[in-house]
Amino acid sequence: MPAAEATRSHRRDELREFLMSRRARVSPEEAGLPAGGGRRRTPGLRREEVAVLAGVGASWYQWLEQGREISVSPQVLDAVARVLRLSDAERRHLYLLAGMNPPAPQVAPGKRDMCDGLRRLIDTWMPYPAHIMDLYYNCVVYNDAAAIVLGMRPGITQNCLLDFFTDPLYRERSHSWERNARTVVAQFRAACAARPEDEGFREVLARARAASEEFAALWAERDIEDQGQVRKELSHPLAGLLVVESTVLKVPARPDLMIVLHAPLDEANTAEKLEWLASPEGRRGAMYPVAG
Structure with missing residues (x-):
């Protein structure tokens, strides 16, 4: 047969x-x-x-x-x-x-209270940065390391796509910004394509186009890419160069959420630097207060 x-x-x-x-x-x-x-x-x-x-x-x-x-x-x-x-x-x-x-998967009523458990997950990921996004890249919660290293903080849009293109702090710290910008846009296009009638994606897209000419230019190239791992090179004012790899994880029971974990790569003593930044000594010198 x-x-x-x-x-x-x-x-x-x-x-x-x-x-x-x-x-x-x-x-x-x-x-x-x-x-x-x-x-x-x-x-x-x-x-x-x-x-x-x-x-x-x-x-x-x-x-x-x-x-x-x-x-x-x-x-x-x-x-x-x-x-x-x-x-x-x-x-x-x-x-x-x-x-x-x-x-498209829907969130079962009995699974809507999983956020506390997911918050415990990213807190356990310390001293490495981690955050949780919804489908539209809105940041739901982030751990202390994400605040210290990535500059996540009150006062920015709290949308990871918009902040990637409009937050001057992240732009200043990221050595890999230009290389990763194309990937960020291509992955967002894939998410949009999976839900073509979703008004939430249309709203974020309109905001991103209006806020950033660079985003608009990359969007017009029509590249598309699945979520995966992204290498990020960051310059922290206290610790210097940090090289991490972000991985996007999805939880089938909460298809409306994505967990983004950053793991240190074996370069620039990144793991040791992240541990120091999360220590009491490192926190005292941090430029911005931690999350929460």
């Missing part, structure tokens, strides 16, 4: 088993149906009941659950997901098994 056909066959098998398992866990009462007095041979909902509740034909749903090659639409899959009470992760999984591009 060719590899492509084997993949489709596996996906159809997974689709069948997934739908059967999700159907079995939903009781008629949970779906708004009368319980009835007779004994049910099928645990959970019957195929016909799912079809009626989702507003699709019984034969069509049976073919879907059998993994047949049928035409599906996002509206129909969403209706099935609603009836089967799928979580956001399960809904996206259903799309993938049905051979469709999944919708």
Whole structure:
């Protein structure tokens, strides 16, 4: 069997088993149906009941659950997901098994309180800089090292894209600014492209174009790049040259947030300098107060 056909066959098998398992866990009462007095041979909902509740034909749903090659639409899959009470992760999984591009991840209500845990994560990253951004590059929180080394502080826009182009302190400290500017813009274009109708991205884009001719010129080049690791060379007024590598991490349970961790590279004694800057002696000489 060719590899492509084997993949489709596996996906159809997974689709069948997934739908059967999700159907079995939903009781008629949970779906708004009368319980009835007779004994049910099928645990959970019957195929016909799912079809009626989702507003699709019984034969069509049976073919879907059998993994047949049928035409599906996002509206129909969403209706099935609603009836089967799928979580956001399960809904996206259903799309993938049905051979469709999944919708953008959403934050589950029970995961909205993760910020305290993520704050503990970046505080544990000390003495190395770390911060958390939302989808639009707005800075949600940063640790003390990010304040000391990167100059994150009250009084700037608190948007990492805008501050990269408009904060004179960061511009003065960054030896790699011109090289990294192209990467920053290309990565922001990739984020925008993933959500073309999102007004939040349009607002940040308009602000960046108005605030920086350099940004506008780089944006017009239409480069695009995925998030990854970026080498940064910084000159700190107390510690001198610092060479770090930033890595963007995403948490599936909080798709609206990105964690940016900076790790010291084996150059210019960066690790030792960062440890000193975070020490009481180094903090006393810092130009700006630490975050928090």
